[in-house]
Amino acid sequence: MRRGIALLAITGMTIAGLTACGSSESEKATDNTTASESQSSDAALTVWVDDNRKPAFEIAAKKYEEETGNKVELVVKENDQIRSEFAAQVPTGKGPDITFGAHDWLGEFVTNGIVAPIELGDKASEFSDIALQGFTYDGQTYGVPYAVENLAIIRNADLAKDPTPATFDEMIAAGKATGAPNPFMVQIGEKGDPFHMYPFESSFSGPVFKTDAEGNYTPELNLGGEKGEAFAKWLGEKATAGELSTAWTYDIVVEAFKKGEVPFILGGPWMLGDFEGMNVAVDPVPAAGDMPAAPFVGVQGGFISAKSENQLLATDFLVNYVGSEEVQDALYEAGQRTPALKASAAKIESDPVAAGFAKAGEAGLPMPALPQMGAVWGFWGGTETQIMGGSDPVETWNKMITDIENEIAKK
């Protein structure tokens, strides 16, 4: 009898459970039919953006919703988590239809098979060359660029009235002449910051990887040799002289510039929000070696997930809405980054700050999107701090070259 009750209970519950599931499924099915009957706005695009860029993309989304009747859902993500979350979630079939991010993620995304290619056709000619180059991998375009950004010298024009000189040493001299506590600052930190050191480094050794005839990177490292050693020695000397210091972090640099304690800093357009109301000028980066200083150019844009069920709509949204002049203008207003669309970029040429960044970026090459770049960053920064901390420059630098080459070969 007791067993009977128990059995009955189990059967009853299982049936109840099954019916519950069954009904919810049939409900879903009805949902679908009604949706396809009314034949509109069934599809919704999920788009990942960071907090900073959300307002601008809302404009694109609104325009798109009005014209097509499809919904766009903007999901705000932390900037430094988008890359790894996208890489982790797309393979499981989750993740967004579109994510916004930087072009140097592209190599990883392509070799992991998580982004879909885009053919821009005639539209391609409307984007600046460097923006397109950034979003091209192995001759195929994978995304739509919307902005270009790079480092430049941000100058406190009240302290230093003349434009930044053409060489590093002249800039230090000009900075000292202003009487400010520090002539020049750049964020480095105890872990090193090869991205911010690179403009100076490139004036000694050129691109990180060797480039082919068309200017595309090959996976062969170009940091070593005499030129690389020359940069290493320069770095050691400047650290000893106190003209560069690993104690400088982003916050310290921005704070010092705000207080007028330093006339020249190396930074990007993302800093400008902190300097509102100041007399700021933007100049190209002075060379430390015998070549021009070429900062990395970063291209921002949208990628489409290879597993998206909405590839048609997502591509349409990126190419015809985010790539439109109106949206590109709005994006510039929101983030101060140079638009990738030539027509929008032309409008801001009269803005001296924007023009300054654009001029500084003219000599630059896009940051490498190769997956091999992953093996470089960690060693690069660490080695630079070691040299600045007093290790033998040539020896430490050459060890780094060997270590990176080993790391690349192991992959």
Next chain:
Amino acid sequence: MSQMIKPSKASLKRTARRTELSKRDSAATKWGTGFLIKLILMGIVNALGIFIIFTAFGVGSVTLGSLMIVLLVALDWVYFSRRTLALKYLAPGLVFLLVFQAFVIVYTAYIAFTNYGHQHTLDKQSAIESILLQNSSQRVENSPQYPLVIVEQGGELGFAVIDPDENVIKAGTASQQLTEVDGSFTGKKITEVNGYRIVPLSELGDRQNEVSQLRVALSNNPDEGAIGTQTGTVGYQFISSMTYDPDTDSMTDVATGTVYHANDDTGFFEADDGSTINVGWRVLVGFSNFAKGFGDSRYAQPFLQVLIWNVVFAFLSVVTTFLLGMALAIVLNDERLKGRKIYRTLLLLPYAFPSFMTAFLFAGLMNRSYGFFNQMLGVEVPWLTDPTMAKVSIILVNLWMGFPYMFLIVTGALQAIPGELTEAAKIDGASPFQAWRNVTLPQLMISLTPLLIASFAFNFNNFNLIYMLNGGGPRMDDASVPVGHTDILISMVYKIAGLTGEAAPNYGLAAAMSLVIFLIVGSVSLYSFKKSKSMEAM
């Protein structure tokens, strides 16, 4: 030598009552309030379980679904059977243990034997789809672009385009190549196509993939490609540069004719000359992650150094926080002290701060030139940049974050020690130190040893502190991987497995090394618990 003991009347009565009671139904199976409540609770559990099972099978996760069925049946059996009294109490704990501990460990162990990581994040089917997708849309060189609309004929989707050379409308479907049809267009927008219905983009919904995969042949010449579209408004002449043959499980590069065969040992499509297609898939690779993590000299060399520092760090963290916490607890346990509650509250403040915030703050305070400490002292102490000093700083910061916890538990334990014991020791002529050493400390250790072991295990993997304070720096000069002097095992794994975003991620390697760390911490804890059991017996 057996001796008959005549049972007393009372004892007989008790036995009779016990037999009587055991015959009666327990609340577990009798209709009553208790049973009803149980029925409702189990109903919820079953509904949830069945939901999970359906979802699991729905997304194709057979293993998880089957496990859930076993678990659910077992739970129902436990709570509706009369013979499982002990299990009724243990089951919830066991379930949580399985879900939150065992599953994680088993899954990590599984990942450790795969090549999950850069170029191997997809399963094979997805990898094939991705490769085909990436190579499906090579535009024929110098071909024009076609203004396009999506059309339908008898339920079959097709394209209608404006031929830019002849300025006429052409339409076709997958089975019928493009042919000229009547229709009208204004500018670049097609408004009418005879014999077809124009399908607006918003109607496509679920059929989008059908459209993006649709190719409409231009002619019989395959070199001209076929019309395809990615936006639904513009068409191009696309050719696929890669084809997949499921019979031989191989990819063929159309342009060069190179055949890439699937290799299920490496998770790549490989050509005869050893070259591979970039996108691979996840396969089991046996012990190669362990071999790489512990056999590769680049990792093996710093491993021992990191392991030693890891043990020293965890041990010193426990000892220093415990000693400081205990000293403060003893002082504040003295009833003669006024305002003890305020002091005690103040001492808990560091504990109330999130640990990663504290670590971050200290990183700023300890900056060599601009930090508060050095500016206040007027010196340049290399708090975080000198290898030895960085280790000292880490212990100091951890002392700040960890002592309130020790202070709390020691205060609690102290109040459980009877005051008579110390008093008796004093009367016997013991000095205060002797009384502490021989009376208070042994009493404390009985109740606190398990907590100290827990603290050791926690600090052994104290990733927050190491990573947020100094990122494991300064870097080791002689290591060939980016590992620092203050890195502990878990932060080293995080770095060399590429989880920082500075290198290509290798989850398989990370899982393999984490498993080994788990074994180390597990055996240390096990050993200590055995030890502490012997202490309790004293």
